[in-house]
Amino acid sequence: MTTVPPPLPYRVAGTSAETADTRSIELVPAGRALPPFAPGQFAMIYAFGVGEVPVSASALRGRHGGLVHTVRAVGAVSAALCRLRPGDNVGLSGPYGTGWDLEAAVGHDVLIVAGGIGLAPLRPVVHAVLDRQAAYGPLAVLVGARTPADLVYRDEIASWSGRVRVEVTVDRPAPGWRGAVGVVTALLDRLDLRPDRTCALVCGPEVMMRHTARALVSRGVVPQRVQVSLERTMHCATGHCGHCQLGPLLLCRDGPVVGYDRVAHLLLVREL
Amino acid sequence: MSADADVNVSRPLACEGLVMGKEGVAALVDVLIRRGFTVVGPTARDGAIVLAELRSADELPYGWGVELEAGRYRLRERFDGAAFANAAGPQSWKSFLHPARVREWSADRVDGGLVITADQAAPPRYAFLGVRPCDLRAIAVQDRVLTGGAYRDSGYEGRRSGALLIVVECTEPGATCFCVSMGTGPAAGPGYDLVMTEVADEDGHRFWIRSGSREGSEILAELPARPADPETRETARAGVTAAADRMGRTMPEADLRELMAGTLDAPRWDDVAGRCLTCGNCTMVCPTCFCTTTEDVTDLTGDHAERWRLWDSCFDLAFSQLHGGPVRASSRSRYRQWMTHKLGTWYDQFGSSGCVGCGRCIVWCPVGIDITEEAAALHDWTQSRTPATESERG
Ligand SMILES: Cc1cc2nc3c(=O)[nH]c(=O)nc-3n(C[C@H](O)[C@H](O)[C@H](O)COP(=O)(O)OP(=O)(O)OC[C@H]3O[C@@H](n4cnc5c(N)ncnc54)[C@H](O)[C@@H]3O)c2cc1C
Ligand code: SF4
Ligand code: SF4
Ligand code: FES
Numbered sequence: 001m002t003t004v005p006p007p008l009p010y011r012v013a014g015t016s017a018e019t020a021d022t023r024s025i026e027l028v029p030a031g032r033a034l035p036p037f038a039p040g041q042f043a044m045i046y047a048f049g050v051g052e053v054p055v056s057a058s059a060l061r062g063r064h065g066g067l068v069h070t071v072r073a074v075g076a077v078s079a080a081l082c083r084l085r086p087g088d089n090v091g092l093s094g095p096y097g098t099g100w101d102l103e104a105a106v107g108h109d110v111l112i113v114a115g116g117i118g119l120a121p122l123r124p125v126v127h128a129v130l131d132r133q134a135a136y137g138p139l140a141v142l143v144g145a146r147t148p149a150d151l152v153y154r155d156e157i158a159s160w161s162g163r164v165r166v167e168v169t170v171d172r173p174a175p176g177w178r179g180a181v182g183v184v185t186a187l188l189d190r191l192d193l194r195p196d197r198t199c200a201l202v203c204g205p206e207v208m209m210r211h212t213a214r215a216l217v218s219r220g221v222v223p224q225r226v227q228v229s230l231e232r233t234m235h236c237a238t239g240h241c242g243h244c245q246l247g248p249l250l251l252c253r254d255g256p257v258v259g260y261d262r263v264a265h266l267l268l269v270r271e272l
Numbered sequence: 273m274s275a276d277a278d279v280n281v282s283r284p285l286a287c288e289g290l291v292m293g294k295e296g297v298a299a300l301v302d303v304l305i306r307r308g309f310t311v312v313g314p315t316a317r318d319g320a321i322v323l324a325e326l327r328s329a330d331e332l333p334y335g336w337g338v339e340l341e342a343g344r345y346r347l348r349e350r351f352d353g354a355a356f357a358n359a360a361g362p363q364s365w366k367s368f369l370h371p372a373r374v375r376e377w378s379a380d381r382v383d384g385g386l387v388i389t390a391d392q393a394a395p396p397r398y399a400f401l402g403v404r405p406c407d408l409r410a411i412a413v414q415d416r417v418l419t420g421g422a423y424r425d426s427g428y429e430g431r432r433s434g435a436l437l438i439v440v441e442c443t444e445p446g447a448t449c450f451c452v453s454m455g456t457g458p459a460a461g462p463g464y465d466l467v468m469t470e471v472a473d474e475d476g477h478r479f480w481i482r483s484g485s486r487e488g489s490e491i492l493a494e495l496p497a498r499p500a501d502p503e504t505r506e507t508a509r510a511g512v513t514a515a516a517d518r519m520g521r522t523m524p525e526a527d528l529r530e531l532m533a534g535t536l537d538a539p540r541w542d543d544v545a546g547r548c549l550t551c552g553n554c555t556m557v558c559p560t561c562f563c564t565t566t567e568d569v570t571d572l573t574g575d576h577a578e579r580w581r582l583w584d585s586c587f588d589l590a591f592s593q594l595h596g597g598p599v600r601a602s603s604r605s606r607y608r609q610w611m612t613h614k615l616g617t618w619y620d621q622f623g624s625s626g627c628v629g630c631g632r633c634i635v636w637c638p639v640g641i642d643i644t645e646e647a648a649a650l651h652d653w654t655q656s657r658t659p660a661t662e663s664e665r666g
Contacts, residue, residue, distance in 0.1 A: 003426040006377040006579075009386040030385060048379060048386065049570035049577040074595045089386035091379060233593055235566045238423035239621075241584070242563030243591065245613065248533075248620030253421070269536050271605035 004238050007046045007091030008032055012084045013064035018152040021073045022117060023082045024058060027092060028066035034092060036060070037067060039124035040099025040229060040257045044237050045069065046091030047080035054096070054234045054252075055081075056121035067092075070120040070152060096237040097256050100125055100227055105199040108225070109137035111191070113212050115144045115184055115204020119152055121229055121256075122203055130163060140165040140191060144184030144208065148174045165191075184208060185215045195220030201257075203229040210267050213260045223261035230255050230263070247272055289482035290497035291504050296479060297355070298329040300438075303494045304399040309436060312368060313401035314361065319347055321361040323368075326401065333358060340446035340520070340631065343640030352472035356402050359446030360630045364407055364559030365400055369431050370414060372583045376427070376566075381575040391427070399436040403464070405457035406449075406628040408439050410559035412463055416622045417562050436487060439464040443511035447520030448631030450644055454523065456628040458515040466492065469508035480508040521631060521644045524651035528625070532616025535650045536608065544646055545604035547639050552585035554633035554641075555610065560626050563591070586610050611646060 009030040016024050037043070037057040046052040059068035073079040084090065102125065110129055112122050122141075129139050141164055145151040148170055157166055167187045169180035180187060184204070198221050202209050209228045216226050230251050232244040237252045244251040247266045249258065266272055292299075304311045311326045316333040326332070332355040339346040340359060350357060375391045403411075415432065418425040442451070442458035451457030460467045465488035469480045480500050483489040524531075555561045565584035570577045584591060586609050592599035600606050618626030627643070634642045 002423055003429075004423045006388045006390045009388060046379070046568075048381065049568060049574070051568045052566065052579075087384075089381075089384075091386065091388055231594060232599065233591070235564065238425075239421045240418060240423070240425055240562070241565065242586070243565075243584075245609070245617070245621075247612075248617040250621055271600045271602060272536070272609075 007093040010092040012088045024070045026062035026066045037095040038099040041095040043094035050080045051077040053077045058120040108199040110139045111200040112141045113202045115208040118204035142187040143168045200226045226260035289500045291500045292497035301329040309399035310396040323363045340448045356440040357444035376579045379577045395431040397434040401438045403439045405460045406451040406630045409456040409628045413560045439467040441469045448634040450521040451629040454629035528615040529619045532612040541604045550587040552587035555585040557632040557636045
């Protein structure tokens with residue numbers, strides 16, 4: 001047991017624009033460092049005087065050796081984080097939550113399905129699988145974005161080609177878009193899925209995760225091998241504020257990553 | 273204490289206890305203050321029994337009882353002069369152990385860097401006088417939530433570990449009480465430093481007092497008290513036993529955790545939603561509700577910021593706010609979240625019920641919504657759906 005610690009000061013080592021409203025920021029410790037993060041775990045990032053929000057690690061080791069987070073500006077805190085410049089300071093605490101169970105994926109085909117910024121917590125999985133490619137079967141990444149301009153990590157995705165099968169679909173195409181249009185579940189039809197050998201990791205809006213998980217299960221993937229990363233409001237990340245409840249689960253503690261077998265029935269209850 | 277007063281011979285007295293009169297309670301408050309405690313106990317103020325810092329035992333609500341009903345609370349004079357014959361008031365010890373507003377840390381911009389400092393104000397050493405058995409359990413429930421997991425809330429732990437708990441067993445349950453159903457009273461469970469049972473009859477107004485800790489024994493040794501006589505012990509025990517039979521409310525005899533998990537789509541939630549104002553009173557008065565939100569503030573220089581933690585309520589629309597709107601927009605879903613958490617998912621999260629049967633939520637609900645009545649309605653609904661009943665109906 002640990003006493004809830006206040007955040008540690010971290011310095012922004014670099015930032016990069018992903019889309020019009022989304023930035024990646026790399027953070028290095030200004031003094032003491034937090035314990036290492038695992039893929040799927042998140043940090044609470046404190047923007048001085050504005051507030052603190054949960055954000056997943058989108059890379060465990062960035063160009064400057066720091067922890068990378070990708071933030072989409074949707075409100076006061078996330079917008080403040082997107083305004084950060086190299087040299088600025090934030091408060092950081094973590095690592096929090098239960099991340100992706102990568103051990104369960106060893107020896108399996110790995111299927112990643114992401115909606116929008118949902119690719120952020122899955123990016124460390126791609127890195128981990130590519131680092132130990134022999135331990136896993138083929139890796140496929142399916143991504144859905146609102147429009148082509150909302151696609152994150154565009155250059156990096158291009159650099160995966162050859163080693164990772166990537167399929168992208170958009171809700172609304174733009175002139176010149178030659179890729180798929182429609183929901184991400186439709187991309188499943190393009191895969192020669194081996195259900196009994198597949199481990200799927202899914203992150204995106206809740207409806208998208210529900211449809212994807214259902215589609216995978218109906219194709220024969222066992223529910224235990226479909227992992228979803230769920231989102232609820234979080235104020236403490238330590239199991240004390242009560243905000244992140246989904247029925248019996250406290251998602252900051254029992255999640256955000258959970259086996260679909262544990263939550264399939266909960267995701268069917270409206271407004272739970 | 274007179275020279276020939278019967279004083280503590282520790283071992284046998286530890287279980288049989290001592291008996292003292294009102295002057296013993298007065299001495300108890302004095303001893304606690306002398307030992308450096310901030311003594312908090314019940315006192316009659318503004319038409320209610322409230323918890324406040326006591327400077328002397330004179331401030332205890334001698335001669336005041338309460339009348340409780342759903343949505344109703346009245347002080348009533350008692351002719352036996354009892355101090356503790358009043359069931360739960362609007363506050364609970366939560367107000368002191370897990371205060372409504374706490375500063376957690378502050379952040380300062382210094383020479384282009386950031387310095388974050390945890391708030392380390394030393395808490396007062398509380399002595400809580402007149403803790404009900406149900407509230408003793410409520411404290412244990414909050415202990416598990418705030419210090420029993422992977423992370424400990426150090427502020428709570430600091431206030432809690434220094435606190436001395438003086439329980440008074442319940443002999444006068446309210447019409448809204450149901451601690452027997454929840455297994456939390458009216459006799460005291462473990463965890464107290466001292467426990468008293470108040471007796472006021474033709475043989476006089478007296479208190480049977482026992483200790484439950486070393487510190488409790490030390491304090492007991494300083495009080496003007498005599499070994500407990502069998503009659504007083506019998507009368508006190510009988511009063512507590514009788515209280516168990518006089519509970520105003522009771523929970524349906526069902527596995528409440530299962531009942532809650534199996535009724536998430538019951539039509540009864542629409543019914544209660546039609547009455548619930550989502551005011552959150554029930555969560556504010558509940559001795560176990562622990563939910564909080566955070567507030568970050570800056571001063572005028574802009575170089576000093578503070579993190580505050582405030583009580584929050586699952587009835588608040590913003591409680592479940594996600595980008596795009598609240599998860600629980602309807603009052604149906606918010607009442608359901610509250611009740612299924614209290615009686616059901618609390619077990620999954622923290623290994624016990626979140627309800628101790630104190631009845632506060634029933635009393636302080638402006639429209640008199642009653643958690644036992646709602647549970648009974650859900651139970652009836654499941655019963656009416658079982659095949660056996662169906663075939664009986666023909
Ligand atoms: C485990 C987890 C991982 C996340 N990872 C990422 C990520 O990698 N990248 C990313 O861009 N976003 C991520 N989010 C979402 C991000 O935390 C929210 O977008 C952010 O909290 C919104 O805060 P805001 O003040 O900018 O928005 P506002 O719209 O100003 O917030 C308005 C209200 O929304 C509430 N709110 C909304 N969502 C949340 C939340 N999740 N937690 C707390 N309060 C919330 C706040 O209470 C606030 O009152 C993650 C969320 C969770 C739970
Ligand atoms: S839910 Fe109601 S009866 Fe149960 S502990 Fe809370 S206030 Fe008391
Ligand atoms: S149940 Fe009663 S006290 Fe609770 S929110 Fe509804 S109206 Fe308010
Ligand atoms: S975020 Fe506070 S309990 Fe989970």
